[in-house]
Amino acid sequence: MAARDEDRGTNGDGWVHCAQGHRHWGRFGAAGLLVTADDRVLLAHRVFWSHHGGTWGIPGGARDSAETARDTALREAGEETGLEAAVVVVTDETVDDHGGWSYTTVHGGLTVPPPDLEPTDGEATELRWVPLGEVDALDLHPGFAGFWHGPHAPVH
């Protein structure tokens, strides 16, 4: 039944236009997990057919209406990378509000050494623990690049 959509974490799927004139994925906004460990950050190389395909960014996706940003970030990271939410310690959240759409970056660390991860849902072609100083050398997703060059990045 339709009422069960909210249990699957999918009722936020859809495009919206924000007040800044962009088109974004996620009717209730989106969230991603910025997880760092041993001075590395977990990044995903997105498949070419996806939005901004071929670029690197953090795991994440559309928020469900019933989810907190933290829940979304941990769920999406689990779906895309297999990273278990139980080993993630959330330390902060920063919100980029465009008006009518927002992206929440959920910051976290790990209780274990960075595990070897392989893409698990077809949205990424490669996962990598990228040294913080080498992130800028990659072709970054424009949204993530904005975050990385902003005041909330874990470097600078």
Ligand SMILES: [Zn+2]
């Ligand atoms: Zn926007």
